[in-house]
Amino acid sequence: MSLDGQWRFALASNAEAADAKFGKFYEASFDSSAFAPIAVPSNWTTDDRFDEPRYRRPSEADGFYLHSFDAPETLKDRRVLLHFDGVWVSAEVWLNGKNIGRHDSGFTSFAFDISKNIKPGKKNQLAVRVRQRVQSHRFDTNDDWSLPGIYRSVWIEDTPRELFIESVGVRTAFDYEYRNATVEVRAMISRNEKAYIFAPSPPFELRATLTRDGKTIATHTYTAATITSGHNGRDVPITLRVDSPAAWTAETPNLYDLRVDLYYHDKHVHTWSDRIGIRDVSTTGGVLRVNGRPVKLRGVNRHDEHPDVGRATRAEHWRQDLELMKAANINTVRCSHYPPAEGFIRLCDEMGMYVLSEIPLGYGGSDLNNPILAEGVYLRLHETVMRDRNRPSIIVWNFGNEGAITSIHLAGLRMLKGLDPTRPVLKPFRADTHLPPEIDILAPHYWSAADYDRLAADSRRPIITTEYSHALGPGEFDFGELEQRFDTLTAHPTGAGGCIWIWADQGLRRPVNGRQILHPMRDKKHYTPYGAELVAENIIENGAAIIDAHGNDGADGIVNADRTPQRDYWETKAVYAPVRFLAERIAFNANQPVLRIPIRNDHDFLDLNTVTFAWTLHRDAEPIENGTATLAAPPHVTAQLEIPAAKITDFAQHVYYADIAVLRADGSEMTRKSVRIGYESTPQPAAPAVANPAAPKIEKRASAVSVVAGEACYEFNTATGEISAISIAGKRVTDGATLLVWRPVDYGERNPLDKRERQYDWDTFMQNIAPRLVSWNIAESANAGAVRITATVEYRADDRNIARATYNYTVTNTGVLRIALEIEPKLDALFIPEAGVEFSLGKNLNRLTWLGYGPLNSIAGKTAATRFGWWSYATADALARGNKWNPDWIRVTTADGASLHVRGAQAARLGGDANGGYTLRVLTHQSGGWTKLFPPERPEWYLDLEKTKKFSGAFEVVPVR
Known part of the structure; x- marks a missing residue:
């Protein structure tokens, strides 16, 4: 039952004002007539009625939310959970005047058991106090806007009370030859009923069914299971064997439907279902592998943010990003620096995108010599992994962002390995040779091509440069040497690729309302990296509003904040193209019947025959012949594209070149290159005739x-x-x-x-x-x-x-x-x-x-x-x-x-x-x-x-x- 919609809201400038004015706001007798309507999900700083957004450092303001809803009678005698997909930074929650708990973590999902507090069949009052400054809030601040509020969905879930499926973890693995696979299901079944401490429950059954396109692929039933004690749980393992599965990769995003049914007292009482992919990830031999094959990551970093809605992103925003990324040959997203909306990850599963998901430590990652912060680290780690552990698109966990390694980090790494041993782990920015063994992958930031070459030539672990090329500013003289860095690193088996900083300018649409507009470069002295000043990247709506990426701080995208491609987007598309032309110029001899152009298939799983080559032969500016061709070549193998050469004559007077488009199956252009023919000097356009040359x-x-x-x-x-x-x-x-x-x-x-x-x-x-x-x-x-x-x-x-x-x-x-x-x-x-x-x-x-x-x-x-x-x-x-x-x-x-x-x-x-x-x-x-x-x-x-x-x-x- 969704609780999204119009709530009521009020703002206090700081904690003292909050306590004085709204100390009892959750009580039924509180006068809330001054509260204003607000959309949930949303960030209150994207609504100019309430507060200004601030870059990096949040304000001290607290937000107060009220919402009334009718709870259906069917919730009676059920286990009821109140879910929040995301509240930045801290949510303290009351239901019907009773405090049900507080959660301090701005980017992770959480839930409260409200079975004892909800009133089925009646009106219920929900109250939430949102704080921006708590002990661990630096874990949720980054080089980006601080955007407070209930910005992701809120909903109620009900399950059986006596016996229910509490959680399901899924692991997939292939046999030695990567022909057949197993799907290992681990279901936690919880019992909550009155019983003697040593009394077993009546037997229950758990049935797992795997289907694809409506066809049952595998099924297995775990029978005669019991749980001892009235308040206890049992981890139930089920293994499904799948012959010749359609494996999941970013190039082949094949998904299966997995359903787990619980039967108790001979009745079907609960169902859990999900879409999963069959794939495994390893770092065998110091090489990052998916399903046993080495992969190269053509990545970008991404903030879960849009100028119109802040962090309250929706399906249309996620799909727009992923469609633009795939069009630019991007196959990897690093979730910088926190888990995004779950819907985005699920869309990565569906559309085919590798994901490096990040445990959110933000600027707080540099504070972890302070033992009291361990609680915040472990909470964020647990909630990140437990929400997304079944997502096939996530192939690596990033443990925080840039910073040192402390004993809290080390304990967190071990916890991470315990929660999920199926994925490798990296620590962004760290590429030291003495890293602890729990860190599987080296992750340097912004090294030169020569330094990447030296590291990859001698590394015993895979390398993912989680930030390696910076698209700072909208101009044409930045974003240099992406091609050199990517090619140098990925030429080595250990070089798995990297992620550009960043996908989109970190821009918000902000109304001007007569205020001063600062220029991002000329006025740098007049704005701070922590302020709410208006800094215009673009002026829009006839000057009534701007897109504000806070100038030098957030104008880092290869697309604009509104997702209009910048020049850097097209550079990324070209560098990341998984079809590579190995020559820009080829030799040519007179009477040569065909041109042979070497082309390498840089896909990791797809044959070269999945694309079409459309070529046009040019003489100067004039197209003189064209055609199409398909080539067959396994991944990382070179083929020769042949083009007829009969029309190539009189080199002394003309320039010849072949312009070649590589087309995907849907007709879209993957990449486009031209190959110059011959090494003769360039003919110049004819100069005016001089009949009798004489001295000037x-x-x-x-x-x-x-x-x-x-x-x-x-x-x-x-x-x-x-x-x-x-x-x-x-x-x-x-x-x-x-x-x-x-x-x-x-x-x-x-x-x-x-x-x-x-x-x-x-x-x-x-x-x-x-x-x-x-x-x-x-x-x-x-x-x-x-x-x-x-x-x-x-x-x-x-x-x-x-x-x-x-x-x-x-x-x-x-x-x-x-x-x-x-x-x-x-x-x-x-x-x-x-x-x-x-x-x-x-x-x-x-x-x-x-x-x-x-x-x-x-x-x-x-x-x-x-x-x-x-x-x-x-x-x-x-x-x-x-x-x-x-x-x-x-x-x-x-x-x-x-x-x-x-x-x-x-x-x-x-x-x-x-x-x-x-x-x-x-x-x-x-x-x-x-x-x-x-x-x-x-x-x-x-x-x-x-x-x-x-x-x-x-x-x-x-x-x-």
Whole structure:
């Protein structure tokens, strides 16, 4: 009988006010006219009538709930339990004015026996006082919102009073060859009737029946069982044997229906039923195995939270998350840092998702040298395991989160092993070689790829990196090196995979009501990690509300709080794809009949024939042939995809590549890659013909020099040393260019900068600085048919921030401009994010075209979601704006057909100026994607000012129409 619905609620600001105002609120005579309606389940801080949500640290407010309900007459002479699925943090409960108990644990389910307190056939009054601050509340606080209230369902369950099934535990195991299995049922039968202490009960029977799709698979009856004494229980074992079972895995989520029936006095008195999966988990040989096979976990951490409802999540939220995860090839969820709603775990059973379920110790895990806290640890451990021990999706128990190991931890580990010896255990963050034997799995956090490699090469235990890549902030320059870390770890047998931090931004929908809205980066000094300030990740509802992830603290998701995918989601999908292309470029010989592309099946249980390959062969931007294919290959075996090659000709004039989509059985796209054909140099679009190449012409004017070569005209400002204009065939394509040594930084990059002794506006730092010419030289080389200009220019923001650049311009007789750049930045910063030249393009731009990786933005260490191709987008398209890492060439085109074509750049990016015009950042150097709060791990991907004093690079501008 559900008690969900409208309850009545009042709030007291602290314990003293609570005792003074609501001390007798549970009595029938109490005046509750001031109580307001509230939904149960819900968090009271997601209702702006009551209180503000606070990040990490809860307020001192206590909540008071009242609810009246009619108890059916049928509850008479029954055993009646009052269940709470979740109350954060502490629930003290009264029924009909009588105190029935208190429970201090915010994320675990609990129940009271109310058989003696409920009034069958009458109106009953339930009263609940919810405290946020109790002795053990730090076990229920994490790097997330503290959200108090009765936020999960409440219901009443009745069972027979005299003899009933109190609990059932199910274990499944396979034989040595993993052909047949056993389902071991352990049912606790409790007796509660008047009887002499040594008197046995009348015999009872217990029958277990296993079915699938309505067909009985196995059944067994335990007969003539008795229980001695009137108040006692008996553990009854039943074993069901299953031949050739349909095993449960995340790839094959096969479920069976198990029913246990109790017969007493020749009558059927009680039934317990559940959906179970037949599977086992082991760490044999230091390898994580499911059903005897090694598995690789492609995981994310997940908070049980949604912006509209806080933690009062419902089935539609769970299904949305799991559907999006499965679409992104995620096969594992770590329940950070507490057990979620039971319905979510059951949906993982049904849809196929491995689960690392966490015993909630939160920030309290660092306090466990205090012996008095043992009670809170063991309660949470017991309730977590007992609720979910039969869930096949749960393959590992996480014992708390980051922190030390104490004697309380050790006792808890032993208790955990006693409650459930069928699953391995890990302690997140701990990967020490001297860990106690009760810890089966090493679980390092945020190690480099090289460190994972070293650990996995020598480990005797499996490794699950329970947090290893951090999706901090919404920008494009974070979430670096996911692919490198995952591939390096899982290349080893002991490397079982890992979980990204985190699935969704920890954002809540919050009304503004005229209050100040803080920016997550610019206003970091104005909000705390424990506050209720409004920090806008997104402004919504025409400014009436915001999505608040508390800025730097909770904007960690690969999807937004509303589950809109971020760029990082697509990177995750690509890295986690269980079909792996083993070549990005293949050799090709003339007259070769077919292309052979090696593809590895990285599924752990499914054959490669469960997917379809849909391929399209391209010549430049043009598709010239397509087809589909299926391949057969067992897990972890490589097959060859063959594509006809008859239409591949004239390599000197064209680029060829095969674009290949991998489609699941339902037609959805698992992954998509392109394979470039041949290793020849990249053909460039044709340059304007120069009938009789001649040395470029130099035209000098006041403060300006023009160099004309063929159809190209390059103008230089002799007062600044910079390019002032470029024209092709008489059409102007740029209004000037200037030095780049900075851009507005992303969250991860900004965090160490904000700790510097001297502070700057990191969004505008080293931007729009007037050049000061130091030296200028122009030389004409008749023999080489080129003009060379060398200009040294200083960009001084102040005495502590100076960048000196030497431009070496070379204009050839074919009209190509080569810009070789040497930059010496002396900045009061740790690094530069990028360096190069920014071209001003005006407002007339209408298209961006490039050959290289796309269509999504890319940066060093974050390229898995891109694929090689010839891409072209209108400049209004969002895909035109993202960063392009290592393009073969890139071109911008104006509405009147003028083009700026660049080759040889390390990266390029279209942007905008203050006047509504466009800019093109052509970069000779660019830092890679940051990793959590740290710079790129590979030194070549980090522009470290402490180690590098001069940055040298070059690119070319090619005159094309």
